[in-house]
Amino acid sequence: MDYLKSFIMMEKRKGDFMKLAFISDIHGNAIALDAVLEDIQNKGVEETIVLGDIAYRGPEPKRSIELVRKHSTQIIKGNADEWVVRGVEKGEVPDKALALMQKEADWTKNQLSEEDINFLNDLDTELIIKAGNKKIHAFHATPNSLFDVVNPNDSNEKLLAELTQKEKADVYLYGHIHQAYSRVIIGKRIINLGSVGLPFDGIPEASYVLVEVSNNSLQTSHVRVPYSIEKAIQMYDEVDYPNKEMMKEIVRNGEIS
Template sequence: MKLALISDIHGNEQAFKAVLEDISAIGATHVAVLGDISFRGPKPKQCLDLVRDLDGKVIKGNADEWIVRGVNKGEVPDKALQMMQEEQAWAKEQMTQDDLTYLNELPETVEIPLSNQCQLFACHATPDSLFDIISNEADNKEFSIFTQTNERADYYAYGHIHLPFLRSFESKKIINTGSVGLPFDGDARASYVLFDRSLKDIQVQFRRVSYDVEKACFDLDECGYPEPARQLIKNIYRNAVKP
C-alpha cells in the first residue's frame, strides 16, 4: 500500500495536477487531503473538483472554513484583513452551493490504518483547532497535543505551516506535509508525503514535484484574481517565501 498525503493546495491547479501525475506515476493507491483546498489561488473550484474526484479521505483546513463563512478580524494581521476578505469574496463566487456545503461538512481529523499494527492520525493545524500554529521549531511540549488527543497512533501528520519536516517524539513520528500550492521553505516545487508499505517497514518519503510556475502566474492574471494579493501570490509561486 502506498498512501499519498497532501495538503495546502490553495487553488493552485498547475501544482496540484503535477502532484497527481507524480502520485499516479509512483503507483500510490490511496490519497488523503489535509485541507486548504481552494482559497488563495486562481482555480478554487477546479482544485476542489479534482479533490472530490479522488475518492480519498479529506479533512477541513482553515482556508476551507474561510471560503464558507469569511475571514474574521483577529484571524489574520489587520493590515491583510481587507485584502484577504476580497480574496475570499472572489473565491466564494467561483463555488456552487454544493461546493460550499461539501467544504462546510468536512471532518477536522482523520485516522488511517497504515498496517494491522500501525496507525496514522492527521489534522490540518492541530487536533482541536483549524487555526493554531505549531511551527517546525516548536518544542516537544507543543506537540504533545497530538499524543494526548490520540494515544493509539504511531504517526501524526498535519499541514498548515507549509514547511515539510519529520520529527521523532515519544517513540512516535510527527510529520508536516509541506504545501502543494504555496510552499514557504524556499523550494518552489510542490510538496507532499508518501507512506510506502510495500517493503517490510513503513517508509516515509518527502516528494517534491516541479510544475509550470509561470503558467500558474498566468492563471492568476487570466482569472482576474484580486490585487494586491495577485502579486503577493506570484511571489510565493516563484520564490516559495512566506508573505
C-alpha cells in the first residue's frame, strides 16, 4: 500500500504571529490528552496539529478520536491508526508479540464506529506548514513510511537521509518513537514530539512540542504535562483491556521495562 497521500498546506501571511502545538502518540490515553489540551488552551495556542497514533493500545480509543477531531486543526495518520483500520500484519512487530497485538487492534476497532474507522483510514500522512519565510515538514515516522524507526542516538547521516531528503524545510517534526528530543544538523532542526499517552523516555508525563513563529523567527520547546496516571491505569481495568498489565506498567513508569 502507498502510505503517502497529498500534502496538507497551511499558510500564514508574512509577518503574522503563530503559536502552534504539535501532539502525537496519544494511544487511547484520553486522560493524558485532556491534560494536554487544557495546557494548550491555557497557553493561547491557535493551531493544534496531531501526528498520528490516536486510539490503539489505550482504554479510551473512541473518546481520544472525538477529542482530537474536536480540538485539532490538522491530523495525519500513524502506523497504529493503520493497524486499527486493517490489523497488525506479520513482520510489522516481533513474532512473539503478533497475536496479542492483533487482539489489541481487534479490541480497539470494536470500540469504534464505522465513521471512526473511515476517519482514520482517510487521514493524510504528511503536513507542510509555511509561516513567513519558515517551513515545517511534519510526519509520523518518516516522510516515506509510517513504520520505519529513527532513534535519538542514530547518526547525523541517518537522520538527514531518513527525515530531511524529501522536502527542504527549516524544521522536521515527527512522532512514532515516543522519545522527546531535538537536534540541529547543518542548519536543519529535527524534533521528536515524544508521546502524549505512552512516553518511553522514563518521564511519566505527557509530552508535546510548542512552536512559536513571529515575523521570520521560529522558536520550539518541549512541554511536559503531568496528569492523573492512576486514573488512566484504572481505566485499563475498568474496560478490561487486553494486555492491560503491561500497558499499565508503561503508563506508570514512562518506559518499557
